[in-house]
Amino acid sequence: MLAALRARVARLEAGHGDRRGRDAIPICDGLPLPGGGLARAAVHEVLATSPGCGAAFCALLLARTGGTVLWIALEVDMLLAWPPGLARFGLLPAELVLVRARRWPDALWAMEEALRCPAVTGAVLALPQEQSAEAHPLDLTATRRLQLAAEAGGALGLLLRPDAASVAPSATTTRWRIGAYPTDADATLDEGCWQLELLRSKAGRPGGPWAVTWQAATGQLVLATATPYPARQAAR
Amino acid sequence: MTGRFLALHLPSLATNRLRRAEPRLPPTRPLATWAAFGNRRLLVAVDAAAEAAGLRPGQALADAQAIAPDLALQAAHPGADAQALQALAFWARRYTPLAAVDPPDGLLLDITGCAHLQGGEAALLRDALARLGRAGVAARGAVAGAPATAAALARARSDNPIVVNGIEAVVAGPLPLGPALRLPLALLDELQRLGLRRVHDLLDLPRAPLARRFGQDLLDRLDAVTGRRRVVLQPVTPPPDLTVVQDLLEPIITRAGIEAVLDRLLDGFCRGLRQAQLGARRVALLAWRVDGVVQEVAIGTGTPVREPRHLHRLFAEGLERLEPDLGFERMALEARATDSMAAGTQAGLGLGGRYDEAVAARDLAQLLDRLGQRLRVQRVSPVASHWPERAVAARSLHGPEPAIPPGWDVQPWPVLLFRRPQPVQAAAPWQAGAPAMLPWRGRNHAIQRAEGPQRLEPEWWRARPGLQRRDYYRVELASGVRLWICRGESPEAPAWLLHGYLP
Numbered sequence: 001m002l003a004a005l006r007a008r009v010a011r012l013e014a015g016h017g018d019r020r021g022r023d024a025i026p027i028c029d030g031l032p033l034p035g036g037g038l039a040r041a042a043v044h045e046v047l048a049t050s051p052g053c054g055a056a057f058c059a060l061l062l063a064r065t066g067g068t069v070l071w072i073a074l075e076v077d078m079l080l081a082w083p084p085g086l087a088r089f090g091l092l093p094a095e096l097v098l099v100r101a102r103r104w105p106d107a108l109w110a111m112e113e114a115l116r117c118p119a120v121t122g123a124v125l126a127l128p129q130e131q132s133a134e135a136h137p138l139d140l141t142a143t144r145r146l147q148l149a150a151e152a153g154g155a156l157g158l159l160l161r162p163d164a165a166s167v168a169p170s171a172t173t174t175r176w177r178i179g180a181y182p183t184d185a186d187a188t189l190d191e192g193c194w195q196l197e198l199l200r201s202k203a204g205r206p207g208g209p210w211a212v213t214w215q216a217a218t219g220q221l222v223l224a225t226a227t228p229y230p231a232r233q234a235a236r
Numbered sequence: 237m238t239g240r241f242l243a244l245h246l247p248s249l250a251t252n253r254l255r256r257a258e259p260r261l262p263p264t265r266p267l268a269t270w271a272a273f274g275n276r277r278l279l280v281a282v283d284a285a286a287e288a289a290g291l292r293p294g295q296a297l298a299d300a301q302a303i304a305p306d307l308a309l310q311a312a313h314p315g316a317d318a319q320a321l322q323a324l325a326f327w328a329r330r331y332t333p334l335a336a337v338d339p340p341d342g343l344l345l346d347i348t349g350c351a352h353l354q355g356g357e358a359a360l361l362r363d364a365l366a367r368l369g370r371a372g373v374a375a376r377g378a379v380a381g382a383p384a385t386a387a388a389l390a391r392a393r394s395d396n397p398i399v400v401n402g403i404e405a406v407v408a409g410p411l412p413l414g415p416a417l418r419l420p421l422a423l424l425d426e427l428q429r430l431g432l433r434r435v436h437d438l439l440d441l442p443r444a445p446l447a448r449r450f451g452q453d454l455l456d457r458l459d460a461v462t463g464r465r466r467v468v469l470q471p472v473t474p475p476p477d478l479t480v481v482q483d484l485l486e487p488i489i490t491r492a493g494i495e496a497v498l499d500r501l502l503d504g505f506c507r508g509l510r511q512a513q514l515g516a517r518r519v520a521l522l523a524w525r526v527d528g529v530v531q532e533v534a535i536g537t538g539t540p541v542r543e544p545r546h547l548h549r550l551f552a553e554g555l556e557r558l559e560p561d562l563g564f565e566r567m568a569l570e571a572r573a574t575d576s577m578a579a580g581t582q583a584g585l586g587l588g589g590r591y592d593e594a595v596a597a598r599d600l601a602q603l604l605d606r607l608g609q610r611l612r613v614q615r616v617s618p619v620a621s622h623w624p625e626r627a628v629a630a631r632s633l634h635g636p637e638p639a640i641p642p643g644w645d646v647q648p649w650p651v652l653l654f655r656r657p658q659p660v661q662a663a664a665p666w667q668a669g670a671p672a673m674l675p676w677r678g679r680n681h682a683i684q685r686a687e688g689p690q691r692l693e694p695e696w697w698r699a700r701p702g703l704q705r706r707d708y709y710r711v712e713l714a715s716g717v718r719l720w721i722c723r724g725e726s727p728e729a730p731a732w733l734l735h736g737y738l739p
């Protein structure tokens with residue numbers, strides 16, 4: 001009964017089906033997510049307490065969309081997305097287009113155009129690490145626009161932003177927080193150890209934090225058994 | 237010879253330019269420019285009012301000021317004059333794509349096959365002179381079968397003649413040598429002493445002694461004027477592959493009007509491209525303002541395009557840069573570069589509404605074109621290099637997919653890299669090995685684990701001096717944050733550098 005109702009609601013929300021499958025993008029086996037993963041044709045927000053983990057997580061998700069993706073950043077950002085590092089997460093240079101905007105409105109415009117284009121399967125808008133949130137406002141209106149563009153085009157939109165004390169409300173479908181997690185003493189630094197937290201979700205309940213390990217050999221995220229502490233405290 | 241050439245002579249371009257720049261100057265007040273020759277200051281150009289007052293170029297400045305006390309004087313500026321001439325050549329492209337400057341004070345237009353668009357050569361010449369006159373530029377013109385003949389006629393005769401092909405030597409014969417051949421003054425004096433005043437005086441003489449005494453240059457000029465030697469024009473812009481022009485009865489000012497004209501132009505433009513089986517790669521929109529200024533908006537595309545809607549969207553950004561002021565009276569689209577594009581390759585079949593690959597490729601190319609007008613868009617290709625700054629190179633947006641060199645994507649490289657390594661004040665217990673403490677985001681952090689060193693030597697074969705070898709460490713702070721730091725060997729540079737973030 002409940003499942004049938006959920007399916008009906010999902011059908012209504014989806015509106016007119018897009019041209020490709022509406023299959024969700026898998027993140028990690030064992031995470032209790034509605035639809036089994038991250039929905040396409042939607043914008044998701046990723047708050048990164050550690051810049052490296054956030055970029056790697058976005059690269060992993062974008063690579064799983066299986067098409068051309070855009071990485072949109074600002075010229076003032078001192079940090080560049082680094083294709084050799086991203087390639088380890090499956091995001092190969094053949095699929096990656098790097099866009100750098102001089103002004104913040106241009107970056108938002110580029111993101112919207114990219115999400116609206118049906119030939120693009122994913123796009124990430126990376127906010128600078130060092131800059132304050134006031135310089136690059138990402139309010140309800142802006143995120144709503146992006147969300148509508150993603151629904152029209154069918155692409156996966158990611159907003160990668162540094163974790164701040166207070167994050168403005170947004171119209172994104174989910175909001176995640178990702179942070180670093182100390183590795184076991186016997187593991188090498190090749191494998192990434194992250195903790196994921198689903199802070200907000202339109203379709204379900206928030207969850208986490210979960211400790212996940214990225215295994216370089218298989219290219220998969222694996223849920224660790226240990227229970228992590230909240231990510232916010234980990235960064236401090 | 238079948239070419240037809242229009243020469244425009246602008247005898248007082250320098251003073252006309254100054255009057256245009258200063259419209260408040262009353263027209264009756266004499267105006268002249270001067271320049272210093274050694275320790276003498278002489279007039280260079282005088283306008284009509286100054287000429288009427290008895291001033292001549294070459295006069296001493298002090299004499300001129302004594303003759304005409306209210307003389308407005310400006311320093312001569314040959315660079316600005318050349319620029320004004322260049323701008324006029326751009327303007328003259330309304331008549332023909334092949335417009336060239338003829339320094340210091342002339343324009344040469346190849347109007348072969350263009351005159352009928354203006355209602356004949358006489359109408360074209362009248363129109364050009366009238367427009368220049370309205371803009372405040374005095375001009376004389378001539379049409380002939382050879383560029384040098386037309387230039388000589390424009391300079392030497394004041395009746396704006398149009399002469400048919402094949403009689404260049406006949407019409408050039410009675411012209412005086414000075415304006416016709418534009419010889420240096422010393423040579424002209426020498427010829428005058430010998431009683432040679434007109435072109436046909438020289439034509440009657442045997443050529444070999446003439447060349448021996450006065451040089452080959454004189455004969456070359458003579459041959460050019462009589463049409464015996466072919467002169468190739470150097471147009472101010474290379475001729476476009478396709479041009480579509482729209483003349484406007486009323487000058488248009490508003491953005492909506494400009495867009496409507498652009499739409500009409502694009503329709504004809506894309507029809508022309510389709511007939512020629514071409515796709516545009518670089519397109520320029522030219523707009524002639526009523527005061528003679530030509531403005532230009534250029535766009536580029538990644539793949540050959542002939543779709544009006546897409547081209548219109550690309551122009552949308554650039555249209556804001558146009559300054560209509562009093563309005564545009566003529567607009568044109570030029571294809572500066574084209575690629576062949578067979579009919580039917582533009583879109584997919586669209587059978588059954590499936591989103592097929594041809595459509596996807598077109599959509600992506602259009603998106604990248606649009607983004608590229610405003611932002612920096614690039615794709616990268618991997619480079620087989622161990623030096624981090626060299627590991628990627630920019631590549632064409634629409635080129636083939638690059639092959640990944642072996643080992644390139646398996647190194648434990650950072651996902652985010654600083655533009656240039658950031659110096660950090662790390663505390664290392666020993667001279668060798670990883671540091672124990674590292675400041676990050678304003679706080680000192682203990683380093684929990686470290687892996688390394690990975691020693692990278694700069695690529696000496698690229699011969700960039702000043703690069704030092706680096707010892708890279710992958711370190712993990714107590715909180716789990718992983719950084720890529722290196723120790724530079726250089727004695728003056730800070731010892732530890734933060735270069736990137738590991739996943």
